[in-house]
Amino acid sequence: MAILPIRTYGDPVLRQPTGLIADVDGALVRLVEDMFETMYDAPGVGLAANQVGVQRRMFVYDIGDGPGVVINPEIVESDGDWTYYEGCLSIPDLAFDVVRPKRVRLVGVGLDGETLDLEADEVLARCFQHEVDHLDGVLLVQRLDPERRREAKRVLRNRALGNGDAESPVVLAGRSPL
Numbered sequence: 499m500a501i502l503p504i505r506t507y508g509d510p511v512l513r514q515p516t517g518l519i520a521d522v523d524g525a526l527v528r529l530v531e532d533m534f535e536t537m538y539d540a541p542g543v544g545l546a547a548n549q550v551g552v553q554r555r556m557f558v559y560d561i562g563d564g565p566g567v568v569i570n571p572e573i574v575e576s577d578g579d580w581t582y583y584e585g586c587l588s589i590p591d592l593a594f595d596v597v598r599p600k601r602v603r604l605v606g607v608g609l610d611g612e613t614l615d616l617e618a619d620e621v622l623a624r625c626f627q628h629e630v631d632h633l634d635g636v637l638l639v640q641r642l643d644p645e646r647r648r649e650a651k652r653v654l655r656n657r658a659l660g661n662g663d664a665e666s667p668v669v670l671a672g673r674s675p676l
């Protein structure tokens with residue numbers, strides 16, 4: 499197993515939709531193992547393949563209830579509204595209150611090739627939505643209202659320029675990022 503470099507904001511691989519996976523093969527199993535090691539090391543509670551530079555539609559997660567892998571995930575139902583202070587491993591040290599559906603139903607395929615049909619609520623539902631967004635090439639900052647998105651982009655731009663961001667109101671120690 500190996501800890502893989504996590505791609506961060508500005509890396510174009512994070513903005514490209516991933517491709518469906520046709521076969522579960524040994525290379526995919528090794529990628530899953532490496533992604534778990536990378537996620538636990540970060541630490542985080544979810545990690546999408548393109549966050550480690552692999553354009554394949556798969557994510558791993560563990561919100562504290564044990565590890566899971568979903569290949570070719572799709573959210574097929576969602577309802578409710580829920581606010582969660584959401585962070586992302588690809589946008590280190592930033593977190594934002596984001597409203598998204600409280601519950602989702604996610605379908606996909608497991609590493610054993612079996613069909614998955616998962617109902618999720620609150621943190622797990624948030625994790626699933628965040629990771630599916632990654633696989634669609636969508637980042638957390640795109641889920642912010644325009645004003646906070648501008649503020650977040652300003653912070654990220656300053657950070658890229660090495661100007662630091664201690665003055666920013668949106669910089670907060672993130673909870674377990676996704």
Ligand code: ZN
Nearest residue numbers: 586587588676
């Ligand atoms: Zn993320």
